[in-house]
Amino acid sequence: MVKERYYYYLYLINALINIINFVPRVLTGNRFEGALMSIFVSVVIGSTLLIIFTKLISRFPGEGLPQIYADFPRVVSIPLLSIFAILWYVSGAVTLVSFVDITLRYISPDLSPLYAIIGYLVLVTLCSRLTTESILYALEITIIINVPLVTYILIKALFNPYLSWDAVMEVITHLWTMPKYSSIAGATFIFTGYVNLAIFNRAFHSMKPRHLWLIPVSGLMILLITFLVPIGYHGTIGVEHQVYSWFSTADSIRSEFFVVERVLFIFYFTYLSLSLVTAVIHWHIALELIKSFFEKKDKKKSNPSSGSSSMNSSSSSSSSSNSSDSSNSTKSSNSSKSNKSNKSNKSNKSNKSSRDRTTSNRDWWILAPMVLATLGMGIFLDQIKLELVGQWFLYVRLPGELLLVASVFAAYWRRKKRA
Amino acid sequence: MPTKPAEQRVDEWLSKQLCGLMDFEERSLGNSQDIKIIFLRSLTNSDTVNRFIVLPSYEMDLEAYEKYLSTFPGCEETQDKQQIMEFVLKGYIYIRIEDSSYLFDAMKIEYSGITSSITEAIVQGPNDALTENIEINMNLIRRRYQSKDLKVDAMTIGNVSKTTIAIMYDDTRVDGEVLKEIKSRLSQVSVDILQSAGELEKYISEHKYRIFPTTIVTERPDRVVFNLSEGKIAILMNTVGYAIIAPSVFNDFFTAMDDKIQLPLVGWFMKMIRYIGLFITVTLPAFYVAFTSYNPEILKVQITLLIAGSRAAVPYPSFVEVVFMLLMMEFLIEASLRLPKAIGPTATTVGGLILGQAATQAGLVSNIMIIIVSAVAISNFVIPLNMMAFTVRVLKYFLIFFAATFGLIGIVVSTVGVVMYLSGMRSFGKPYLKMFALDGSKGKGEKQNG
16 A cells, blocks of 8 residues: 555656647647637646546545446446556557657667667566556656656756747737637646556555645646747747657757756656656556456456455565555454455465466466557557547547546446445 | 383484494493483583583482482473484483483584674774674674564574574564564575575575565674664574574665764765765766767767767777776676785786776777776775675666667666666565655554554
């Protein structure tokens, strides 16, 4: 079980990573057609969804989406879970593939795209099989190392004399324009970190995050910076020529007193580590969702007695960590549960190794198509197609998010009615 | 009487088993020669035998002698053949008085006295190191940790060496789950000879192929005490001057015992220095490879030109240069470790002067490479615990490999990979790498309250 601060990390990494996922591209594309208004609208929509979902999922302590859907008939739950698994997979894949594009464009033009994507994929697939808690710990370290660098770059960017405030002011004059759906769908992306709770809720003991007001405030700031700073650097018209407008912006900044002179490189490596971790998070969720299809069958077959639905039996280390964590709180309310899980652990010990092997094999069978599809995306998508895929992902994501919140609400309602 | 023949069989059996040994002794004592003693001379203290066993046997009658013997703390009565054999091999004396047989503790233990610690030196603070005698080690620890909650469980490991190990923990602070895990793993260890803490550490750790240590091996009783107070478990071994502390997480390996002695701000600074040292020693050679061979444009122009100028005479790629120099450094460290003290300085002179000065002049390596190698070596020594320092020595080659194949991207990706790998590791159920590692204990307290 982890502490609540990890909830903010999940939000923060998505808010920071929006630059890779074509959010500034969508926003600057609509800069005269209500992008600014859509930012304000999406802060309201995004934080409302975030608060509702957080409150809802806190009623299911220690449960992931598959367990929450357990009340639904399988005809409903499996399609829903498949949709979400695909969405999460695409989210990770778009981040990775667009980062390969960025790598080739800005850092190593002579590197084969295949090498780069294989390098990223090896890391992401290996790491997405880690336990949920481990990924959260790694996330915390990555965020804490990288956020100072991001802050440094932002301060550098904002206090640069070459930032044209006139261009920014000109875009602000278009504030009172009706926003389009596309820009709202893009701008709400930065609040999407909360949906990761769908699996990561398993690691949380209780979810009562304080200082929730920080999220809309910081979200608004991040969105305004994401949108306005590139305009200030490239001009109101020039900005539309940039695909990765933030990378071009970072390339316009110079750090005079550091060994690395071009801020672009600091920016690139910061975002490389952040986006790798995001991809790991998203693929971990996709993997866990798909795995849950098989887990139910397993449970019916082998041990119907084990009531430890929250235990992800993916690996021995996860179960041992879970049991040790729950032993800390044996005096508290879930003592019966932990005892049960310990017992089931013991009874399973004999056939544990063989089951471990089968689950690990299954992980690879699930990951293999994901890897192959991403490789295909990396090879066949050129920059224009990739941008289109990225934008379509942003458009589809918002209804998907609404569906997720609605279905969790339905599950909550069903459970309450039954109780 | 059915017991008597069986009784005689025990001491006859014993003398038959041991009679070939050079140091085997069998004597009959007492005025009537009714008392029989069997022992191994090399393991027993002859003074004890003469004063407390031989002499009194002539001064009192059998009954009084038997009572007299049983009052000694290390003396017990037993009929178990196997136990008798074991104890005689440990240095006990087997005494038969008519029907009953006794084992009398007359062990002679040779050990070096308490010395000051060598492998973990500190500036200020206690200097005692653990000795090779478990009783003295327990004395050293108990003296520093005077609590009734300090529990000690004994165990024997090794089919031949019969090494006694003691599991020490504070009953009120230890995590019961971890304790159970450690005990069960210890009970599964089955080896013939156990002579070092490192071996035992290997047998009880989770994975065979891993490079990061999950238990601390220390020779400082104050570190043991400090960790006991944090709810950890210490395993002491007889005949070994080191203790194993489990579970140990990444941060523990960067804690020196000085940190407590320093002022808080200075202590934090020292810790930060160690982490910076870790970063430099692991990444610097990899960065050199990446900057010279892949992305020279990232650095400032002046620095790039400086490196290129210094490398002008070097005839091969930077990767070969780095690996060549680092291997030389490893040889130098390894050689000065094993050399006798008298010729030790020769190695450093030959290595430092000839390799450093002549290699650059011959154009085999660049000047900057020499600086990097020394920086890597020095910053590696900053890590306070040896096990981790060795791990880091290996780790940097891993990064150099990725830097040589993928350039800077390889470094960042493999660094993220290492962080992920470490976060995925568990030391007896405790997360190995975690920011703010201390809040684990705080969180535990909160949970118990709530």
